[in-house]
Amino acid sequence: MHDPAANRQPVTHLLYLHGFRSSPRSAKAQRLARWMAAQQPGVAWWCPQLPASPREALALLLEGTAAWPADRSAVVGSSLGGFYATVLAETPARRGWRVGLVNPAVDPARDLAAHIGEQAAWHDPAERFFFQPAFVDELRAMTPAAITDRARYLPLIATGDEVLDWREMATRYAGEPLLVVPGSDHALSDFDDHLPRLLRHLCLSP
Numbered sequence: 001m002h003d004p005a006a007n008r009q010p011v012t013h014l015l016y017l018h019g020f021r022s023s024p025r026s027a028k029a030q031r032l033a034r035w036m037a038a039q040q041p042g043v044a045w046w047c048p049q050l051p052a053s054p055r056e057a058l059a060l061l062l063e064g065t066a067a068w069p070a071d072r073s074a075v076v077g078s079s080l081g082g083f084y085a086t087v088l089a090e091t092p093a094r095r096g097w098r099v100g101l102v103n104p105a106v107d108p109a110r111d112l113a114a115h116i117g118e119q120a121a122w123h124d125p126a127e128r129f130f131f132q133p134a135f136v137d138e139l140r141a142m143t144p145a146a147i148t149d150r151a152r153y154l155p156l157i158a159t160g161d162e163v164l165d166w167r168e169m170a171t172r173y174a175g176e177p178l179l180v181v182p183g184s185d186h187a188l189s190d191f192d193d194h195l196p197r198l199l200r201h202l203c204l205s206p
Contacts, residue, residue: 008071008098008203009071009072009203010072010203010204011043011072011073011074011098011202011203011204012042012043012044012069012072012073013043013044013046013065013068013069013072013073013074014036014040014043014044014045014046014073014074014075014076014202014204015046015047015061015065015073015074015075015076015085015088016028016029016032016033016045016046016047016075016076016077016081017047017050017061017075017076017077017078017081017082017084017085017088018047018049018050018078018079018080018081019078019079019080019081019082019105020079020080020105020108020112020115021119021120021121021122022078022079022081022122022123023049023121023122023123023124024047024048024049025123026078026122026123027187027191028078028102028187028188028191029047031191031192031195032076032195033045033047035195035199036204039204039205040204043204044068046064046065048060048061048064050081050084052119052129052130052131052132052135053132053134053135053138054084054135054138054139054142055138055142057084058084058087058088058142061084061088062088062091065088065094068094070093070094070095070096070097071096073094073096073097073098074097074098074099074100074202074203074204075088075089075097075098075099075100076099076100076101076102076198076202077099077100077101077102077104078101078102078103078104078188079102079103079104079105079163079164079186080105080108080112081104082101082102082103082104082105082155083104083105083106083108083139083143085099085100085101085104086099086101086104086144086147086153087142087143087144089152089153090144090147090148095148095149095152096152097152098152098154098201098202098203099152099153099154100153100154100156100198100201100202101153101154101155101156101173102156102188102191103156103157103158103161103163103164103166103169103186103188104155104157104169104172104173105164106164106168106169106172107143107168108139109136109137109139109140109143111164112131112135112136112139113136115131116131116132116133116135116136117130117131118130118131119131147172147173150173150174150175150176151175151176151177153173153177154177154178154179154197154198154201154202155169155170155173155178155179156179156181156188156194156198157169157170157173157178157179157180157181158181158183158184158185158186158188159180159181159182159183159184160182160183160184160185161184161185161186162185162186163186164186166180177201179194179197181194
């Protein structure tokens with residue numbers, strides 16, 4: 001099978017985006033950070049704590065990556081972070097980015113409407129934030145109309161996802177490449193098993 005990343009330039013900048021209520025302390029973010037530090041120390045790595053407001057989160061990401069080279073940058077996003085990764089990669093200046101998605105949220109405006117109110121951070125339940133009704137509108141307003149250049153995207157989609165419908169994800173990101181993982185879960189607990197393919201897609205390993 002043809003590898004769409006085979007003739008692309010090596011990545012010099014990598015962004016990781018966590019999901020709703022999550023943080024840079026997530027297992028996948030930490031695993032990828034350790035791999036980057038050990039194997040690709042020269043690649044710029046950024047894994048920010050995202051604001052609760054989608055508008056503010058996107059503004060942070062656009063500003064923080066404004067100087068990143070379009071043909072040498074990549075983003076990995078999990079769940080809501082996968083939605084943000086798609087939004088970011090579909091902005092005109094970033095349409096050369098490579099994208100890795102882990103159980104990406106397809107319609108977070110719909111799904112998170114049920115979570116308006118005070119929320120506890122996953123990695124520190126003592127840390128609270130308020131998910132406001134306006135945030136649903138912000139998510140809806142930034143949803144990309146379409147996915148361009150599907151070859152840039154590698155979605156890892158678990159059929160055992162207990163939070164999101166894997167069929168909806170697979171339909172949204174239909175095409176090649178696409179990896180449907182039998183079983184597993186929303187967190188993709190077997191992330192290590194799929195890390196080599198993700199890294200190859202991102203042009204970070206042979």
